[in-house]
Amino acid sequence: MYKFVLPVVEFTEEHNRFRLEVREFLQKEREKGTYETRCDSWLNGFNPEFSRKLGEKGWIGITWPKKYGGSERSALDRYIVIEELLAAGAPVAGHWIADRQSGPLLLRFGTEEQRKFYLPKIAKGECYFAIGMSEPNSGSDLASVSTRAVKTDGGWILNGTKTWTSGAHHAHYMIVLCRTRPKDSQNRHAGFSQLIVDLSSPGVSIRPIKYLTGAAHFNEVFFENVFVPDENLVGQEGNGWKQNMAELAYERSGPERILSTYPLLEELIKELKENQDLPRLTEAMKLVAELNSLRQMSIGVAKYLEEGKDVGITAALIKDMGTKFEKLVAEMTRLLVNATPSLDSEKTIEKYLAQSILHAPGFTLRGGTTEILRGIVAKGMVAQ
Amino acid sequence: MSEMRELMVELTEKILKENCSKELVDQAEEGIWQGKLWKLIEEAGIFTIGISEDSGGTGGDYADGFHVLRLVGKYAVPLPVSETLIGNWLLQEMGLQPETNPLTISIKKDEFINIQEKEQGFLVTGKLTKVPWGRFAKKVVTIGKKEDETYFILLPIEGASIEKSTNLAGEPQDTISFDQTVTELQMKFVNVEGLIEKVQDLQGLSKAAMMSGAMENILDMTVQYTREREQFGRPIHRQQAVQQYLAILAGETAASLTITNKAIEAFQENNDVYELASARVKTSSAAGKVAELSHQVHGAIGVTYEHRLHQLTRRLWAWREEAGNENDWAEKLAHKILNDDKSTLWEFLTRTGSKNPVG
Structure with a gap:
């Protein structure tokens, strides 16, 4: 039987001092006007200047070896940095994916040259990556991906389309999951590879897709006979599916799957406290208790990831629950305060509520839908 | 986990697995005292965990006791184990001798x-x-x-x-x-107010531990059932609707276990801020969902007296009310937030607010 036992993690005084250092920096930057707090800032808050500042602080790629531009700090230190950034609703979308999954993927599967080339730039907050998984005809069924790379002299010729690519219009590179061998009817997961594609290469075109608010933060990305040099193959040719699954564990387990609407929760509690409204504050505490539970799980997974444990199934479980929680924050807030959601409201809580409601549909789709995640969890349990 | 805890947990699990059968729990419900099982638990020293050997106890700490209570919940032990254990802790604090006879x-x-x-x-x-x-x-x-x-x-x-x-x-x-x-x-x-507060915490946490244990067992049973039961020519775990339920069950169970384990450590270190109340709110609200979905997956067989499932689901329904339900504990948490009016929620949650100054 699959056991979801997670370690109990205690932050030390030293951790807390570091947390306050990060918090103080964020407060100062907000006061300076570098950024404005918003919900879902890890996907919508693009600010190259801010990313660069975090890089200068050593807070991007914070766990990576120093020789690759990292700070060799612990997974818990990283956890502290990213949850402070999210709680503050800071604009981290630029470097987020590179820091979260592309960098760690290269550390684990990349060549020494790849690490030396990409990681220091990522850590400086100057190099952004996009995710190259979904395609127009491959959403939840990722194994049906049909983007194809054919071997040529010194590299690969890539053809196909990726879609729903957040931040591709800002990103420098994409890690593309593609077929390098024909379909094997016996094994759907065989024959995939991951390629690093320079998005400024000839043959790459990027077309914005407007989100339901009218804002454009995701894209369709077309590859037409794009040449990708041999040295841009990540890991082993044919091992792409397995590598991609490892990448997804990084993508799914982090606190951004719990805290996308946190700034709204903070405002809700602030308002109920000001009103000394015990009955509604009591209702709101059910959200707080849920958050505490999810946060402990997520911290536990961060610890296990650092120890090299396979957390794929638990990560799927937390992402499923966390994104449901993010939505619940918005749904409960509207019933607990007198607020009319509006993106251009003068009232902070109305603005955050609007951001949360309008972004909510994406929470349980991106990074694996609720239904797919639950399938992974159930199959994982049944198989053991 | 300390060596002592590992040993106690292993020993308790062995005793309960071998002795606390479905039939025994049925008998207890008919009003028959399960003296043999009581004796086994007593001889294992479970009633005096957390009491030093010098004072006639087994040794170990409160946290060890709560981890054993998780198993008491897992096996639906029909005896006043948590009452006797907590009663002994209170006796110890009052400078009185521990008891091995049933306490309430x-x-x-x-x-x-x-x-x-x-x-x-x-x-x-x-x-x-x-x-x-x-x-x-x-x-x-x-x-x-x-x-x-x-x-x-x-x-x-x-x-x-x-x-x-x-x-x-x-x-x-x-x-x-x-x-x-x-x-x-x-x-x-x-001081009666202090005593009431203390007992609420002890009983609240013991029920959280017992409920998470019961959920663990229910999850195992339900997954196992979906492997065995076939409909439409294949095991029911192959149906997506059933998979969705299994995942929700797993999530509620894992979250309950995780926050309860966290609360146990915080309580043991005398460092509880919101952990215990959160554990109670989480486990009590999870209890209803876990009971509902496990029954849904088990179908009609699960609602018969013959099946073991009800021994656990009925305990979840009973225990979620005992020592305060999720509303009562949410209100406690609300008071804590109101009493810490200088801190933001984030400072409160990360223990970096005015009540928890960082040195």
């Missing part, structure tokens, strides 16, 4: 026993309601009043009249009445 606890705001001291002994009068396992316990830990002073008392139940009642799981929940009963008793002067 009745520490409530508005209920107390009037005590008069006479030549022939103490004369006690008063009514205690919804006392867990009252009919089987030898003594009750409760509050006594003598000449306007309040006391922690350890009172023999023999001589009291007992009105039987049960909770949703069929566990005794009796009314015990003393009417000018002559008895011996042990008493210690106590």
Whole structure:
């Protein structure tokens, strides 16, 4: 039987001092006007200047070896940095994916040259990556991906389309999951590879897709006979599916799957406290208790990831629950305060509520839908 | 996990797995005292975990005790294990000797026993309601009043009249009445408010641990059932609708276990801020979902008395109300937030607010 036992993690005084250092920096930057707090800032808050500042602080790629531009700090230190950034609703979308999954993927599967080339730039907050998984005809069924790379002299010729690519219009590179061998009817997961594609290469075109608010933060990305040099193959040719699954564990387990609407929760509690409204504050505490539970799980997974444990199934479980929680924050807030959601409201809580409601549909789709995640969890349990 | 804890957990699991059968729990529900199982648990030293060997206990700490209680919940043990264990912890704090006979606890705001001291002994009068396992316990830990002073008392139940009642799981929940009963008793002067708070925390956390244990078992049983049961020519776990339920069950169970483990550590370190209340809110609200979905997956067989499932789901329904339901604990948490008015929610949650200054 699959056991979801997670370690109990205690932050030390030293951790807390570091947390306050990060918090103080964020407060100062907000006061300076570098950024404005918003919900879902890890996907919508693009600010190259801010990313660069975090890089200068050593807070991007914070766990990576120093020789690759990292700070060799612990997974818990990283956890502290990213949850402070999210709680503050800071604009981290630029470097987020590179820091979260592309960098760690290269550390684990990349060549020494790849690490030396990409990681220091990522850590400086100057190099952004996009995710190259979904395609127009491959959403939840990722194994049906049909983007194809054919071997040529010194590299690969890539053809196909990726879609729903957040931040591709800002990103420098994409890690593309593609077929390098024909379909094997016996094994759907065989024959995939991951390629690093320079998005400024000839043959790459990027077309914005407007989100339901009218804002454009995701894209369709077309590859037409794009040449990708041999040295841009990540890991082993044919091992792409397995590598991609490892990448997804990084993508799914982090606190951004719990805290996308946190700034709204903070405002809700602030308002109920000001009103000394015990009955509604009591209702709101059910959200707080849920958050505490999810946060402990997520911290536990961060610890296990650092120890090299396979957390794929638990990560799927937390992402499923966390994104449901993010939505619940918005749904409960509207019933607990007198607020009319509006993106251009003068009232902070109305603005955050609007951001949360309008972004909510994406929470349980991106990074694996609720239904797919639950399938992974159930199959994982049944198989053991 | 310490070596001591690992040993205690392993030993308890072995005893309960081998001895606490479906039939035994059925018998207990019919009103038969399970003395053999009691003896096994006693001999394993479970009732005095958290009490030093010098004081006649098994050693270990509170956290060890709570991890054992998780197993008591997992196997639906039909005995006052948590009451006796917590009762002994209270006795220890009061400087009294631990008991190995069944104990129960009745520490409530508005209920107390009037005590008069006479030549022939103490004369006690008063009514205690919804006392867990009252009919089987030898003594009750409760509050006594003598000449306007309040006391922690350890009172023999023999001589009291007992009105039987049960909770949703069929566990005794009796009314015990003393009417000018002559008895011996042990008493210690106590601050009642502090005692009530302490007992709420101890009982609240023990129920959180027991509920997470029960959920763990329910999850295992349900996954196993979906492997065995076939419909439409294949095991039901192959159906997506069933998979969705299994995942929700797993999530509620894992979250309950994780926050409860966190609360146990915080309580042990005397460092609880929001962990215990969160664990109670989470486990009590998860209890209903876990019971509902596990029954849904099990279908009609799961609602028969014949099947073991109800021994666990009925306990979840009973326990989520005991020692405060999720509303009561959410209100406690709300008071904590209101009392820490200088901190933001984030400072409160990360323990970096005005009440937890970082050195």
